[in-house]
Structure formats: C-alpha cells, structure tokens
Amino acid sequence: MSRLGLIGGTILLFFCLLAFFAPFLTPYSPNNFSGQPLEIPSTRHLLGTDGSGQDIFSQLIYGTRVSLLIGLTVSLFSTLFGGVVGLLSGFYGKWIDRLLMRFLDIFLTIPHLPLMLLLAAYFPPALVTTIFVLILFSWPLEAKLVRSQVLSLKKREYLEAARLAGAKDYYLMYRYLIPELTPLIVSQLVLRSSWAVLAESGLAFLGLGDPSIKSWGMILKQAISYEAIYFTPNWQWWLLPPGICITLLIFAFTFLGYALEEKFNPTLKEGV
Amino acid sequence: MRKVFLLFFLACFIGLACLGLLRHGATPSAPASSGAASIYKIAGEDYGHPSPYAFYPRGPGYCRMSLVFDTLVWKDQKGIIPWLSKSYQMAAGGKEWTFNLNPKAKWQDGQPLTAEDVKFTFDYIKQHPHPWFSRELAVVSKVEAKDKDKVVIFLKEPYAPFLTNIAGTIPIMPKHIWSKVADPLKYNDAKAAIGSGPFKLVKYDKANALYVFQANQDYFKGKVKVDKLIFLQTGQPLMALTKGDIDAFEPNVDQKIVLEKNKNIKVMEGSGFWIYRLLFNLEQQPWQEVKFRQAIAYALNLPDLVKRAMHNGAKTGKPGYVSPELAQWYNAKTLDYPYSPQKANEILDGLGYKDNNGDGIREMPGGKKLSFQLLTFQEGQDGEIIKSMLKDVGIEIQIKALDKGAHDSLIADKQYQIAINGHGGIGGDPVFLNQLIASPKATQQPSSDMFKDEEYTRLAKAQSKMTDQRQRKQIVNRMQEILAEKLPTLPLYYRQMYFAYKPGKVDGWFFTSGGIASGIPTELNKVVFLKL
C-alpha cells in the first residue's frame, strides 16, 4: 500500500515540478499562435498544434498549473470550511447537528451535476466560477467526515476529564480535537484534490470552463469540438495526451490519499 | 441471496445480448427504397413545420417551406425568372407592379391558383403579423386582383428590393384554406402545408427533425426529378454520406476538407452571406477617433485570422462591408487596409498614444492605458487571435466570452467597448447596408450599430427607392466608399458554406447567386429538382 502511495506521490511531485518549471520547459507561451493550425508533431511542436495553431505541448505543461491550482484551492477551502462546520456540529451536537445531518442527507440525494450546470449557467464562464461551484459542492462531504470523527473522539475519556477540570470549549477543540483531526484533514486534502481535478475537467468538457485558460479538460473539449477529430490522425496527439494527464494526476492523488489515510488511521478498512 | 443471482443472470443476459450483436455491426443498414421510386436523403436539423407561419425564421426554414409554396418570381442559376407569374411589368416609376399569372398553376389539392389567392395572401399577412414578412410588406399600400390571372401590387413609394424581397419571397397561400384560419401561429393542421409547389409534405416529425416530401407530379412548371425527398437528422453526417446512408448534406469546413479527399463525393463551395465583424462603441473614446479605428484595421492580419479561426473556410473581410461574393454590388475600388503593424504603429504614435512606462501598452495623452474589453462568443478563437495581434501594436485586450444569449443582450444594450458579432443577411439586395445607421428601432433587427453620417444616411434613404439599376449602383458604391473610409465597423471575414453530395441521382446543384428570396444563401433551390 505504501508502495502505491509512493508511486502516487512521485507522480504528483513530477507534475508539481512540471507546473513550477513550465516556462523553462515550453518553447512557447500557451497563448502564442506559433504554428499553423493542426500541424503534426515535429521538433518545433512536440505534440503538434491545435485547431488555431497553438502548441499543444505548451498547453499541456501549463495546464498542469491550472489543474494543480484548482485541485489545491478547492480542496483547501472545502476541507477547511467543511472541517470547521463538521467540528462545531459534532462537538456541540443537538439541533445544530440535527440540522447539519438533515442538510447533508438532502445534499447527498440531490443530483449534483444538474444543479452545478444550472448554477454555473447563470455566471459568466471564468475560473472563479468553476472554483466557487466546486467548493460549494464539496464542503458538505468534508463536514460529514469530520463530524463522524469528532463524534467518535468525543467518547474518549480524556475529553470528559478535561471538561470536568474546567476546560473551555475552544480549548478542548484546539488542544485535543484538532490535532486528532489533522491526519484526516491531510488525507482528505489529497483525496478532495483528486475529485476537484476530475470535476473541473468534466465541467470544462461540458463547456463551462474559461475558454482562455487552457485546462486539460478544455484542451480535450476543443479537440472533440474539431469536427474531423475522428477522421484524421490528430486525435493521437491532441485528444490522448490531456486525457492521459488527467487520469495520471487523479491516479496520483487517489493513491497518495489512500496511503496517507491508511497510515494515519490503520483501523480504516477502505484501503488494502 | 436468490435475488442476487437473479440480478446476476439478468445482467449476464443483457451483456450477452449486447455481445451477440457484435455481428450486427457488420451488416450495413439497407436504404428503404422500393421498386423504381427514387428517394433523395439530405441530412439536416429541425427548422419547423414547412408552412408559411410555422417555419423557424432562419434561412433553412424558409428553404424547406419554399419547396411546398411558390412565389410570384424566383431565382435560377442566372437570375430572377417568373415563377407563378408568366410575366410582369413595372409602372408608375416603380409604384405599380403587374403580374400575369400562369394559368396552369394550381394547388396541391386540385384547386386552381388565381389572382384572388395572391391578393388574399398580401391582405392576410397585413392582418396577421408575420415574424419575417410583415416588415417588408410595410411598403405595400394595396393589392388588386384585376382578372383571374392578373394581379397588381401598389406600393406607397418605389422600392428597389421589391422583386427579390417581396415578389420573390412572399409565399402565396391558398385562400380557400387560410380564410378560415383566425390564428395562423397556432394552425398546425395538415392543410397548413398545402401549397402549389413541387413537393407535398407527407410527414414532419419535429423530435427527429424528419421531413418526408413527395413529388408533386402535377407540378405546372415541369417534372420533378425524384419521387421522395427526405430530410433527417444524423449525428455523423460525414460517415453517413461516405457509407451512402444519405445523399447530401452541408459540411462545415473541417468536414469538407476530409470529404474533398473522397473521389466519390462532390463538394461545392458558395458564399454563406454571413459576416463576422468588429463593432466599435462609437459613443466612447477612443473609438470615436477614425484614425484609431483605421490603426486597428492595419494591425489585424485578416488572412491569418481566417486561417486560424476558420481553417480558410471564409473570405477575408472588406472594409466596404459588402462581400466580393455579391459581385453585382461589390465595389472593389474602396480604401483598403492591408496588414501592416508598422502603419498601425505610425498612426497610433501620431495620435499621441505612446507607451510611456515601458510595459508594452500604450497610454492615451491623459495617462489612461489602451486596455479594453473585447466582447465575444464562447466558441471560436477569434478573440484570442485578435488579442495577440493587437498586443503587437501596444493595445491590451481582455476577453469577455459569453454565451450567445448574454452576448446579444449586451450588444443590443450597447454595453461594450469593442465587440465581435456575427450575422447573416448580407446577401440579396443591398438594402441591408441601411442597417448600419444608428437608429433606435429602424428595423425588425434592432440596430446595434451607431453610425451617424449625414451623407451615408441620405444615400441610404435614396437607395431603397431607386429603381434605376445604374444610378443605384453608383449610390451603393459611394456608400461602400464611406464605410471603408470611416470604418464604423470592421468586417473580419465572410463565412463560406459548403455542400457535399454523391453525384448520380440529382446533379446540377448550385448556390443561388445572391441567395434565394431576400438573400438566403443556399443550395436548396427547388430548381435543381425540376426538369424545366
């Protein structure tokens, strides 16, 4: 298991390096119309050019930045916000908790993507819209996970003891609960990033992405929008690479996340 | 437990059924032809029921309807020809038009077509507003049926586009059917599609975009080449045409490039009479400065834009607005702005817009950066390409890409600095040039343009009344000159359209010069199906 986690971590590191060193690795800026439309791969354009003459290889490398940015931003905000809500709800219990549970039930039942589409349709297509919608739809699950953990932690005796000794709520939370929750939060950060990258590429594919920011999902969408994509060899270097990149990054986040989860919480049975 | 097994078997069954059908894929689906009946299949979308009040107010919708309904005059490969009329005369300086109808013309239900039907049609449309025709008919004062086969149309004033936009567009409707219809917009009866044309509507299935037409063997103009004409929707028309499942369709430029390599398929190219242009907000600075607009024109490499954005499926825009494909009216002698970043830079320097702080973007004398928001569509890379071209001359652009609805809304409200817009209606009669004038509700299509020029406005008013072709051409030429000089809008390119078909069943396809009716670019001219 840890071996898989290591593989995942390595891939992730690889992508991070790609993102960081993007300007050095790419001959062109991704918005540069450096070639003729639909060129086949050559030394000047390693993966050829897209329909308007932009270098696909450059788009792919810079796309790493977008994917990582989205993955990390969404997971950070949703995990933190959801975490706080889950913590408070689990800690105080009573009607707050009941309300949250009710909300979670409803949230889980309602189909997400149709509602996401509806929401995103009202706002102009921009990176901020995508990030906002993704955070909106992921924090409830984070809250649920944290809440479950808090509930099981609440039963520990040292909490009762501390409370009897006169500890205030926030002290209990800060001193005892949050440290216990950290492993969960960390592994969730990684797993949630995996979801965010997948969800963003899906939204971009459906046409909700920012057309001037070439995320991998957007590159895929533009490739498929090219009517002759299945009738010319272009799919090999325009369609496959972004799809493979998305898959690899999600793969990396997933296995790293599960490895972390197992490491911190060996009683969990999700992992092997 | 048993339930699980049951589910499992069900799943296996379905799975096997799917796998077992692998062999099915090998056999091509046979076309539904019986005996000697010839069927022609064209791929397309849903454009509404092909009757006068139900077709979607878009070009192809009209074309389908024109297969069933006839007009007084029509256009063939060479130009305007009499259709329902045998001959026609103009009198009173263009305020009176007499049409002598062809006595052989009759309705598909057997009734004869008379001048009464023509008069009825015009009166009916006046009484029951039509989303497309009513606007043109404003100039008609009255219509009289002088005889069984003679009808006179009186106009309030001479109207230059009369023959194409009215006589060649208004479908003549049967009085004996429509006189009983109080609300034409809701009339969905089968009788709504009874016309006089070469095809009878047999079936219209909106959900599948399916139209089935049967040849009208009694057609007064001549014999119809096919027995059945079918329009249907297909998700992969390219494959369908290659395999022979359909006989023709209108490919876009990428599909056309693939099809051209196929020796069994003939591909035609024609003008789409569809323009893509830059709009400037002439009510703001610096857009009010003519030289600034000219600098932008010089800064844009239009052939490169056409290559990247349209894969050469368009013709470069001309500053005079009229497309060279409208050969009758195009003025080649206007000012032009061939790509020259150097000239653009010179002009901008001359205007005092210099880059003072070295950030690559020029500033206006007051210090404000030359940075603007370009309103464009979500599809297409045009905005990006223009952005990169303008960056080379020190103008910064931010792209605002919206869906069509929101985009058009902002254009109508003039909420933009610079915008890309695209629309049709630049074929047919050059009366479309009048739309560029700033006026609140000048036409059915609210003018998003803000051009205020005395001479141009004067000429525009004159040209629509000018029936003398030679004089009119002079006026239209001058209008194009003004447009090229003042550049209230910068045409980027004119989209081409294509038609691909398998030769053999129906040949002689052509793109009607100037478009059919009021300028609808199409290859679907009923003439191609007739042995005249």
Add this chain to the structure above:
Amino acid sequence: MSCIKKEGRSTYLYTRGGEYLSTILIILCLNFFLPRLMPGDPFSYLTGQNASSDLSTTLDSKSEAILRAYYGVGDPLWKQFCLYCQNLLHGNLGYAYYFKAPVAQLIAQRLPWSLFLVVTSILLASVIGITAGVFSAWKRGTVLDRGFWIIFLSLRSIPTFFLGTLLLLFLSFQAGIFPLFGAYSIEKAGSTWLVQGKDILWHLALPVLTLTLAEVTGKYLLTRSAMLDTLEEDYIIFARARGLAESQIMYRHALPNALLPVVTQIALRLGMAAAGMIYVETIFGYPGMGKLMQEALAVRDFSVLQGTFLITSLLVLASNFLLDLFYVYLDPRVEVR
C-alpha cells in the same frame, strides 16, 4: 409482537415520507428562487430574451406571452410561487423557447432513453461491483484483493467522458463494431420488433459499457467495506467456529447482512449517476435527459435546465423511497430514526 412491528414500520415510513417531502420542498424553493436571486432581470434569465441579429433566438410575441403568463411576471413573489407550484401539479414545467416545445414534453421524450441507460448500467455495475467486493473481502490481504482494489481505483481515475471518447473512437469509428451515435437507426423504424430491439441494444452497448465502468468502482468499494465490517461480527466468528465453509459464510451469512447498507448507499448515491449519464449521452449522442441538459446548457435555456434538475431530483427521491418501502417490508430489523 407483529402489531408492534407493523406500527414501527408505519411510523418509519411516515417519518421517512416527511423527510422526502421536506427535501422536495427545498428543491422547489431552489428552483424557484435561483433565477430570481441572480442580478438583473429574472425574466431575461428565465427566457433568455435578447435582441439578436440571428432571428432564431428572438423571442416572438407568442412565446413571450406564454412565458410571461407561466412565470407570473409582475405578480408579488408569493403569488408567483403559488403559480409555480400550481403549474407543477398540472405537469407544466414551462416552455423551452429555443427548442420551441413545452419543457415537460421534451423531458417526456427523452426520459425513457435515460432510464433505460441508467437502470441497465446501475444494475450491471451493482452486480459486478458487489460480486467483486465480496470476493475482495473474502480474500482480504491477498494479491487478488490488492489487485482488484488497484484495478478498480485506477478505473475510477479515468474521467468518464474520456473513457467514453476512447471507446467511441476505437470501437465505433476505427473498428466499426458499434454505431456512431443515437439510440436507434431511423431506417429500421418500420421493421419487426426483433430487428428494432436488436438495433436498440446494439446502440445501447457502448453507452452502458461506459456508464457501468464509471459506476462499478463505487459499488465495489462500498461492498468491500461493508463486508469487512460485517465479517467482524460475532455471529461470523461463531459460524467459523462451527466449521462452516468460507464460501458459505461469505455468501449466506455475511453478504445478506452487508447488502442492506450497501444497497441503501447505492440508492442514496443514485444522484451521482446523473453526472455519468450526462457525459455518456453527450459523447454517444444518446437522446436522453443528459443530452438534453447539455444542449440546454449550450444555449443557456434555463427553463429546460431547471426542469431537468427538478425531474432528476424527484426521480432519485422516488427510487430512494421505493427502496425504503421495499426494505421495511423485508427486513424487520429496520431502524426507526
């Protein structure tokens, strides 16, 4: 004894029913208030009215009148809401001005295909996922378990739309084994039931394959986890002590007990399948609700987007409720919350 049980069941159902109703109410409110909360004229969002030089999107007076009447523009908010609910009860979901048809009619046309696709896929995915999950739990810790786990998780890493695109590319376009789009061939419209049926199944094959592959990992993980929980119960240890065969323990003792939470979870997450449905139908041109949503999104037809969201939610709720009914009458140990 049975009287108490029956009472417990009814109370449970009523409680659950109440919960469903409150969920429905919230969905209705969402649908109603969303366009009205957006900046600008809510009516323009509802109808996409705009002056366009392409006449096709201009709202004609007929459509405008219909839409104004439907939304009660100009009335006070509470009146609009009553009108909205009233319309819903009559099955009036509004008018799609772009598709030029009532929304309810559009949905009614497309829904059967989506149900066909989704139900088949969920069933297949459940069967395969559950079987694999049980097997994995049985062989916990071994190479087989590990291998399954890696394969299934890797499968889930592939975006659904990418998977579908690959299948379409290789199996339809390149190999020609499967059709290129659609749910059926128009040419076969007049043929016999058998021919039409085969044609429909042939068109269904790849979409179902894609959606099943997308959904199967979730079921697998759920089952495996539930099985592992169940396997720690006392009665399992006792069964082993009695010397029962492992396979017997797995399939006759553990699985039936693990199945309840698994199926509950599957039902709960039916809403997630809607996402896969949208991608799959879009790629394969399958004329279902998912494709309708994507088409409506492209033209920002909010009436359709709201209508499809509403119907999809209601369907998911309905299936959850049905499942609740099913289990209440099956399993007497069902808890009343």
